[in-house]
Amino acid sequence: MTESGKSSQPAQVNEYTASDIRVLDAREAIRKRPGMYIGSSGERGLHQMVYEVVAYAVDEHLAGHGGAIDVTITADGGVRVADHGRGMPVEGIERELTELSFGSKPRTGYGTSGGLGGVGLCVVGALSSRLTVEVRRDGRRWTQAYEKGVPVTALTRHEETGGHGTAIAFLPDAGIFEPSRFSFATLSERLRELACLNEGLAVSLTDERPERPVRHHHSGGLPAYLAHLSPHPSGRVHSAALAFASQNADRTLLAEVAMEWNTGSPGGLHSFANSTRTVEGGAHEHGFRTALTDLLNDYARRHGLLPPDGGDLSAEAVDEGLTAVLSVKLTHPVFEGCTKTRLGNPEAMDYVREVVRAHLTEWLERNPGDAAAVVRHVLGRAATGNERGVGNPG
Structure with missing residues (x-):
């Protein structure tokens, strides 16, 4: 009985049946909740669309095919990405662009893969009002057009060609x-x-929009990117930037580092996993930071560079003026979130820590003058922080 004295009606358990369960196909699911796949339907997600197509081209380069990628913002406001890889397998074009085939890349010859692990092109197609794919492979040129993830033309064979590669244009x-x-x-x-x-x-990168025709060309390794992030060599605390790389025995994990302390740069750690920026850090960043702080403290104490009654160098002081680029490439990355902002692999933490310890220990011992300059710089920043009350209670 209810408070009003009336009998409550029994729940109609049979009203909920299998017919009430709606199963969305890939296209519907993506268009209904784009943020689940590319982070948002705003500016971040818009640019993620380009990164997903570029990731496919980068994977071809990593597999040893194609050393150049051309990205164009077209006059109509769309984007075209062209690579010089092997060309997408013709028999798999429609499947690649319409199916959520999670993890397909590792099964097709990619040791490490960026993007959304085989679903990126499908997502881009579903969220584009128009997409065209052009493949040069097997001695022919092939094309197909899509609208909102649905093929609107058949896969069409064109003239013979000796070229190879894939070009995807989307709006x-x-x-x-x-x-x-x-x-x-x-x-x-x-x-x-x-x-x-x-x-x-x-x-x-070329911009063909009428108001800004311009073209940029990028190349280089981690030292080139470090120089872009810290463009004041006269402010460098030590004689030259550090750069090193190492790969584990079974070739499933590669770690690369470029770093320098510079009084003219704000500093910052820029970390990447499989070429994706890990803005929330993760295991690889933790391994880097702990190894760096431990090593500098150990070196400074062994060489009498710390005040006898002083404490350890803090991680915050070590970070002052330090610009570093940390890149790991893994065969089996574990990310938190679909857009891969944080890396979770514990083996990445252990391996990065091991690599930093080995290479930085060698550098410190081989360059005692530079090592002492770094320690003095860190001590000076720590003293400045203490004067300002950094880290003090109250």
Whole structure:
């Protein structure tokens, strides 16, 4: 009985049946909740669309095919990405662009893979009002067109060609993205990262929109990216920037580092996993920071560079003026979140710590003058912080 004295009606358990369960196909699921796949339907997600297509091209380079990627912001506001890789397998074009085939890349010859692990092109197609793919492979040129993830033409065979590669052009759906206009500066900075993180890769960006015809060309390794982030060599605390790389025995994990302390730069640790910026850090960053702080403290104490009654160098003081680029490439990355902002692999933490310890120990012992200059710099920053009350209670 209810408080009013009336009998409550029994729940109609049979009202909920299998017919009430709606199963979305890939296209519907992506268009209904784009943020689950590319982070947002705003500016961040808009640019993530480009990064997903570029990631496919970068993976071809990592597999040993194609050393150049050309990205164009087209006059109509769309984007075209062209590579010189093997060309997408013709029989798999429609499947690649319409199915959420998670993890497909590692099964098709990619040792390490960026992007969304095989679903990125499908997501881009579903969220584009128009997409065209052009493949040069097997002695022919092939094309197909899509609208909002649905093929609107058959796969068409064209003239013979001796070339190879894949070109994908797409126009984001303005009904999903707000804003739907690409930023040249945002794309240029990300493409610079990719070129520097993948040595031997050249990436160009061209803007064909009427108000700003311009072209940028990026190439180089981690030292080139470090020089971009810290462009004041006269302020460097030591004689030259440090750069080192190491790969584990079974070739499943590669760690690369470029770093310097500089009084003219704000500093900052820029970390990447499989060429994706890990803005929330993770295991690889933790391994780097702990190794660096422990090593500097150990070196400073063994060589009498710390005051006898002083405490350890803090991680915050070590970070002052330090600009570092940390890149790891893993066969089996474990990310937190679909857009891969934090790396969770514990083996990445252990390996980065091991690599930093080995290479930095050697550098410190081989360059005692530079080592002492770094310790003095860190001590000076720590003293400045203490004068300002940094870290003091109250």
